[in-house]
Amino acid sequence: MTSAASTATGRPATSAMVRRLPEYLMIWVPLLLSAAHLISFSIWTIWISFTPSTLVPVAGWVGLRNYNAVLASRNWQIAFDNLLLFGIAFVLLSLTTGLLLAILLDQRIRGENVLRTIFLYPLAVSFVVTGTVWSWLLNPGIGIEKLVHDLGWTTFHFDWLVNRDMAIWTIVIAAIWQSSGFAMALFLAGLRSVDSDIIKAAQIDGAGPIRTYWRVILPTLWPITITVVVVQLQFAISAFDLVRALTNGGPGIATQLPALVVYDLMFQRSQLGRGAAAAVLMLLILLAVLLPYAAWRYVRGRQAAHA
């Protein structure tokens, strides 16, 4: 906006540059600093992953030995399988829950602000708190199962937290509780930005509410959907605090996730080289999600420019 204003008044370019100096400083200095930070540490981690480092970083070259050790370890294999399951289930379920909540809130109901705050509230709670609270709720001996038993339904069975086949789903539940409000907020903003003329036109054409949503409104939401998917996926891939507080990778090692493995190798087992290798593998998984997203944004940006 400032640039449009300055060209409109026709002031010399140099004085415009000087006037905009604070803006440049505000944007570029932090951007360069954080980029340097991010890139330098990433490169450093990649370097460490090829060294024989254990307690402290040391120089040396071991080739792919750390990678082979990590990929062959049971911990990593379990963590990777869990990541696939958790990532897909969590993203799909938080997406649908968020969308459903947004559509329900979009009905111009009374008390919308209060409800929206309630649904968004979990997002303000730290993952460690979420994990701890859910670890008590889901514990069969003291939580939901005990409550239902005390109410009289004694055959009720809900021991997912301590059942190694189902424990990963408790993380999905807690993660959805935490972050479907975020999806809801984005979707609600999307729903509100749909041109009311289009909706009216659909109604005039005789489309019922379900049909209107399905055929007219939801298709306009797909850019938001992709944003939500990418944000949630990068959370899923780097999930750490929630799992650590909720199951700590247990029962046994049944709910290991890659971030836990990295932390474990680096800081519990003092195997910096292997930990760095696991971290680089995590980075590759993240890139597998983010690069297509970046490409899609680029293509879309070009299309928009042409249009």
Added chain:
Amino acid sequence: MPITTTRRRLLAGSAAALALPAFVRAQGAVKPRLTAISQWSAGSDGAAITALGKKFEEKGGVGQHSPVPGFTTEMMNKLRAQIIAGDPPACSQLKGPEIAAWSKIAPTVDLDAVVAAADYEKVVAPDLAKLHKPTGKWIALPLQIYSTNMLFLSKRALDKAKADKPPVTWADFNALAEKMKTNGVTSPVGTGGTRADDGQKFEASLAGISPAVYRSAIMNLDKKALEGPEVKAAFAQMRKLTEWMDPNVGAQPYATNLKRFIDGDMGMLIMGGWAQGVLKNAGFRLDDFIIAPGPSDNGKPVFLLNADAFIFWQRKEADLQAGQMLMAQLVMDPAIQTMYSQITGSIPVRTDVDLSGEGWSDGQRTTAAALKNAMGNNQAVLSLAHNMAQENGLTAAMIDVFTEYAKNKTIKPEEAVARLADAVEGAR
């Protein structure tokens, strides 16, 4: 040139200021100071280290203790950061083989003179002493000893089972657990669900079956012993233990369930002596429970040794150096070891401390007697679950197997044996 003069004056002034402490040092007026880090922040551990700090201050020192709560490894992360930054604490908690490993990455203090002056070496168990002088020189000092396989018996659970004697062998133990189960003790084996808990279940099983095999398989990683019948028997015994445990414990620490243990809802606890300190600190009475040596099939006590220690890092500051010497003297002092162990429930490192007096519990006396007995019979071995037998990486890889085995009852003992051997191979 007025500016230069000023600069020169400034330089002279600051040089004098810098030289001042050195001058004071020469006068011997330096106040001993100690920067220390440990994991001991709360409960009986916190109380004990605070009491030690007070003693340090009574002797004219200034103590600066920064606790890092959580597992020992959490404390190690701070230690690592400080060492990399070139600013290690004057002394830090560290134990077992980690003392040797860490002493390679930063210079440590040679304590030989102060240890010799206190004539300390002859009152420390030789196996233990060896861990604290990895290259022949004392660089660390043990502070207190625990056995990780002490058997805590709930009086109320024993009453329910109409039993009055602690079990001696694993067969006795299993019979008593069965009796408790049929007499209304919900979980005959009390426990927590942490990795260390699962590790302790295995090490207590194997060491109780054969301390000799424990030594060769776990401490020396002998492949034949690792795949031998005793290890398989230990996994089978561990499976029995898991059957008697409360499956709802999840990942809770053992201390969460101590009230159920005292109430007789959980019967027996295989735990280190620190549980006594925790029980005492939580307000339970010493006659609510009995402490006995862990089950041992040959009838003679097996001692799974766990010892906390302080390692001393080289510092140039005179006040820190003075502080290190003062601290070393305190740690070796029988009165200090008595004070410390009486708070935490451990036993003193010194074998010449008399535990018959007031302030010691029967459990501590039993533990001290067990150590003496076990050392005489070569049945004192180093605990794996508490990082005394192997370095962290190997320990963690082995505990992976134990913790998965504890929670997954479809794994057969023979499968577990193969997995353990693989884990050792993979981590080496």
